[in-house]
Amino acid sequence: MGIITVATDFGRVDGYTAAMKGVIKSIAPKSEIIDITDELTGVAKAAFALYRYYSAFPQGTVHLVVVDPGVGSSRKALAGLVHDRFFVGPDNGVFTRVIQSNLALKSIWCEIDVSKLSFRKISPTFHGRDIFAPTAALLSGGKSLDGLGTKISNPVLINIPEPVAEPDFLRGEVIDIDKFGNLITNIPACFVLGNPKASLGEYDSIPFKKTFSDIEEGFPVAYIGSLNYLEIAVNKGRADSFFGASIGSKVGVFF
Amino acid sequence: MGIITVATDFGRVDGYTAAMKGVIKSIAPKSEIIDITDELTGVAKAAFALYRYYSAFPQGTVHLVVVDPGVGSSRKALAGLVHDRFFVGPDNGVFTRVIQSNLALKSIWCEIDVSKLSFRKISPTFHGRDIFAPTAALLSGGKSLDGLGTKISNPVLINIPEPVAEPDFLRGEVIDIDKFGNLITNIPACFVLGNPKASLGEYDSIPFKKTFSDIEEGFPVAYIGSLNYLEIAVNKGRADSFFGASIGSKVGVFF
């Protein structure tokens, strides 16, 4: 019996995530629930947050991700196996980054066949409790993906922009902003060679350093973040406010 | 040794709930703590949230609920057994919905006798740490309710309004609003037969559907929610804002 991580957008006050945890413990009493968050703010954020933690967990971990505005519609319910971890959630793009960062590995995705769960009547508005939590519990207990549904080859992906390389110049954009206002870009570390400068908005020579505190307080800094992508921060400040930046803001790297 | 769920209104930043968890693990090292929330917003919300998750957990689970503005006053400290789950918390109505939804089952409620805990000096302002957490830990470890206090027959109940049936018309009201702005009413599913319409404020023909996405985005929809009560939502919107609705707003069902 293994670990089941639980990430949702249900908030902490209504008891929705709590009901999911109860279902998990009822079906798989020996599973270990690890709380991730109840505060995801959309499919893109879910995809990004999951990418930050999924591979830190041991092989065999079941990652349950429920951000599901289309609950009860024709969107599929998914269970998958990638990089030796299981994934369970709606087929709306929450697994995009896991899928795209593991294209070289074998991955399996199944549409969950709810007739194989048969624990209770399924509420059309709460698949977290009635479909996804039971599926995660069954996988944690050793049930195979094959036994839970039908293989599909094309899970839904959201569009994550790629950086564009020009001579002596790399054009990317902000694809996530964290709680501290740090700007995470789509420019991978391996593209950042030599002693470049970064540009964002009116700022065209943001220096590259190793960490925030390598620059004076209140000044912007570019660095390779903990996900191995270019990030831009302000030491002891918020880069999103400093630059007026948001998701999609253009970022350049000059060599 | 079993599961102890922990729900409070202490917030996450001060370490109050953390201290309760420490006490639990010190008394009942093999118990498994499941985090529910630290963000309950009052007794009525606690009663509703608990109702959403308590029965999803296995028999024997201890549900600890601490929303306790009257801490240290003459309000009793309660421990109970209903529907094969234990409940521990202040006698201020937080268990109202559990009690009222299980009137047909045997239930036992005891006033906790603090002299039987004897773990430490009891702070008059933090019974969560000094009374409720130890009680939950002892119940989880197999101690009987009888050994912890004296039976009482009338735990405090808060007033939860009942719907009123008229010929071809059912009048209820909003009794909870969730994080998404969905309106949960006091009208049970079993009363919603045929092909009715719902009314709320100036809107007198809200269509019944199975789920949010059965209606155009931005439009209101009535449906049977995951608790088997009538709910009203706006597809990809907030019904509370759309209708200007709040707890107590009147809702009708026309047949």
Add this chain to the structure above:
Amino acid sequence: MGIITVATDFGRVDGYTAAMKGVIKSIAPKSEIIDITDELTGVAKAAFALYRYYSAFPQGTVHLVVVDPGVGSSRKALAGLVHDRFFVGPDNGVFTRVIQSNLALKSIWCEIDVSKLSFRKISPTFHGRDIFAPTAALLSGGKSLDGLGTKISNPVLINIPEPVAEPDFLRGEVIDIDKFGNLITNIPACFVLGNPKASLGEYDSIPFKKTFSDIEEGFPVAYIGSLNYLEIAVNKGRADSFFGASIGSKVGVFF
């Protein structure tokens, strides 16, 4: 294998704390993670919150505290043993209250030698994942402090003001404000004898009672809080708003 508590300021939405939990479970699969908070608001708050819960946990517990604005700078990474509990986090003062409240006990603090961790490349901006979580996991698994680093004698302390005694008068100040707006002062219970009054701002005769509800709703009350320090609250109100008080506001006790 024991308990690891996890407290950070990372928020719940980005997956940072989640990545730390994954690292812990990968290195120490049998450890038990207890969530404390992701919402610490600074070093002083972290020091205070930790003081509220650390000793409630069993001996051997590892308390991981990551509030680390100076990550990647020359600030040390610390692991310590005080009062039979382990502590892991940045050397910036987060352990101040634990240290100062245990001056009579033997305590050991080590600067973590990252070359002894060797799990992965260390990101200069995420020591929570790459240094502190692995260290906590190793301590939980039985590794000795000696094996993780070099003893130091002077961990960083933040300044926590002491109360000043005058004839028939004690002058202290507000050193923490909790989620409910209650004001925690630096005046210990043992100094509050007889039948004193408290003063704060324009209010010079705040009565001492046992708990909030011993005074009329909306009125201020002084009492000995659950940490055994003088606190000032407003029954069913917020003392911070009532008094316009903040950290550092002066409080007096008159005998």
